[in-house]
Amino acid sequence: MQPLKFVLAPDSFKESMSAKEVCDAMEKGIKRVFTDAVCVRVPMADGGEGTLEALVDATGGKKMTRYVTGPLGEMIEASYAILGDGKTAVIEMAKAAGLEIVPIDKRNPLYTTTYGVGELIKAALDQGVKQLVIAIGGSATNDVGVGMLQALGASFKDKNGREVGFGGAEVGRIETIDLTNFDSRLKMIGIEVACDVTNPLTGPTGASYIFAKQKGADKEEIKQLDEALSHFAKLVKRELGIEIDKIKGAGAAGGLGAGLVGFCNGKLMPGVDLVVKYSGLEKKVVGANFIFTGEGSIDRQTQYGKTLTGVAKVAKANQIPVIALAGRVVTPIDELYKLGISAAFSITPEAIPLEKALVSSKVNMIVAVENICRLLQLYEK
Numbered sequence: 050m051q052p053l054k055f056v057l058a059p060d061s062f063k064e065s066m067s068a069k070e071v072c073d074a075m076e077k078g079i080k081r082v083f084t085d086a087v088c089v090r091v092p093m094a095d096g097g098e099g100t101l102e103a104l105v106d107a108t109g110g111k112k113m114t115r116y117v118t119g120p121l122g123e124m125i126e127a128s129y130a131i132l133g134d135g136k137t138a139v140i141e142m143a144k145a146a147g148l149e150i151v152p153i154d155k156r157n158p159l160y161t162t163t164y165g166v167g168e169l170i171k172a173a174l175d176q177g178v179k180q181l182v183i184a185i186g187g188s189a190t191n192d193v194g195v196g197m198l199q200a201l202g203a204s205f206k207d208k209n210g211r212e213v214g215f216g217g218a219e220v221g222r223i224e225t226i227d228l229t230n231f232d233s234r235l236k237m238i239g240i241e242v243a244c245d246v247t248n249p250l251t252g253p254t255g256a257s258y259i260f261a262k263q264k265g266a267d268k269e270e271i272k273q274l275d276e277a278l279s280h281f282a283k284l285v286k287r288e289l290g291i292e293i294d295k296i297k298g299a300g301a302a303g304g305l306g307a308g309l310v311g312f313c314n315g316k317l318m319p320g321v322d323l324v325v326k327y328s329g330l331e332k333k334v335v336g337a338n339f340i341f342t343g344e345g346s347i348d349r350q351t352q353y354g355k356t357l358t359g360v361a362k363v364a365k366a367n368q369i370p371v372i373a374l375a376g377r378v379v380t381p382i383d384e385l386y387k388l389g390i391s392a393a394f395s396i397t398p399e400a401i402p403l404e405k406a407l408v409s410s411k412v413n414m415i416v417a418v419e420n421i422c423r424l425l426q427l428y429e430k
Contacts, residue, residue: 052085053429056337056369058330059092060344060356061099062376065410068092068099069106074411075341075374078418082426091328093342095356096243096320097186101130101141104182107328108133115172117165118200120146120189121155122215129169132327137180138173139327142166142302143187146196148264151189156265158191158257158274162215163305167200174234182323183309184243185302191217191261191274193250193281193293194308202230203312217261217303221277226288228312235313242309243320248300250293250307251279256300264303278304285311321359330363339425340364340371341418347393348379358388365389374417376410394421 059071066074072090079086094103105112110132119125127144131137143149145165148156166183173181190196195205196215204227205213213219249255257266257275266274282294291311293299298317299307309315325331334340342360344351351357357373364371370391378395385393396410396417 052087053083053338054087054089054336055079056089056091056330056334056340058340058342058360059374060094060342061103062343062345062410063098065345065376066414068094068103070411071343071414074414075418078415079422081415081419082422089333089337091330091333093328093330093356093360094320094324095359096184096245096323098141098143100184100243100320100324101128101139101144103324104132104139104327105130110139113172113176115169117145117168118162118196119165120151120161122162122164125150125165127165127169129173131173131176131178136178137182137327138176138178139182139184140166140169140173141184142305143184145169146190147187148189149187156189157270158189158216158261158264158266158303159218159270160216161190161192161264162196163188163190163192163194163303163308164196164200164215166194166305167197170197171201171232174232174238179238181238181240182243182327183240183315184320185305185309186243186245186320188302188305189264190305191257191264191266191278191303192220193256193278193304194312195220195223195281197305198231198308198312201232201235203228204230217274217277220281221273223281223284226284231312240309240313240315241323242306242315242317243323244298244301244306244317245320246301247297249295249297250282250299250304251275254300256304259300260303282307321356324356325359325363330360334363334367334369337367337369340369341374342371343374345376346379347373347375347377347382347385349382351382352384352388357385357390361385361389372421374414
């Protein structure tokens with residue numbers, strides 16, 4: 050009898066385990082029961098936090114660091130990655146312009162910039178990559194990617210002919226766009242953007258009114274930011290003939306989605322679809338008996354573009370049972386069963402405080418997987 054093949058394709062468990070560590074724990078649990086099992090590790094993510102690390106681990110890639118301009122204009126250390134194929138770079142915009150790296154008392158999208166994101170893109174281009182994957186969740190900015198574009202050579206001047214500064218407020222002062230020195234290498238590569246929102250750039254459901262409050266803007270500032278983005282969209286249409294305002298997802302990351310599509314020919318895609326693609330999950334599940342996946346919490350939101358849905362889609366297409374594990378499972382989850390999840394389990398064995406659950410998550414994962422495998426062993430017999 051041939052050894053069973055398990056594909057381990059979990060997301061990270063936030064504040065507890067990276068996706069790679071979840072794979073480690075799952076494999077230990079499996080090997081306690083099926084000692085000769087073949088375990089194929091495919092760390093996953095949904096295009097948000099942890100995407101860079103997951104794809105590095107899944108492809109045997111390399112993580113790189115650079116000093117770039119942070120969201121407040123200071124120099125910070127940020128990372129990007131070259132995947133195992135040597136041709137694809139992954140950039141998480143949050144590494145250079147994320148909300149979590151801005152102190153709470155200094156958060157204000159009127160002033161924060163995406164300049165460092167452009168510097169990371171330039172560093173990747175200098176490595177000779179042919180493809181960029183850019184994850185744009187978790188931003189601290191509302192500058193429609195103007196900072197990023199300036200770092201890549203674009204020029205945005207005010208009515209006096211002076212280059213505008215950093216931040217969402219400066220976007221409203223732009224009167225001319227000059228792409229003479231814009232990095233020409235961007236025309237020769239593909240750019241895929243992990244984006245899980247469909248918000249337009251402006252208006253009541255746009256970048257400013259929906260997302261700027263959580264980035265530190267008050268009611269009047271939100272209005273100012275929306276007006277600035279609207280002004281910029283009209284300018285781009287007039288000068289470049291590109292309509293960025295109504296693109297689905299243009300409002301992602303404070304309008305960075307619009308900047309990447311309008312100026313860099315980026316293609317917006319669901320984050321988990323990109324991770325499935327670049328991790329090679331579809332090829333790696335061939336011949337598998339079971340797929341184990343998981344994330345910190347399984348609930349109603351899980352069905353909307355999260356890692357489990359992407360894994361379940363691949364599993365269903367290949368008719369492979371997929372077992373999901375999480376720190377907690379909030380019922381009902383009937384929709385997940387329809388999507389392809391065969392069964393879902395909480396790894397938490399008793400009612401304990403969150404802090405204790407986080408600390409003991411690795412052990413709990415090992416034990417939970419072992420017990421599942423003991424049931425599977427009965428089935429195999």
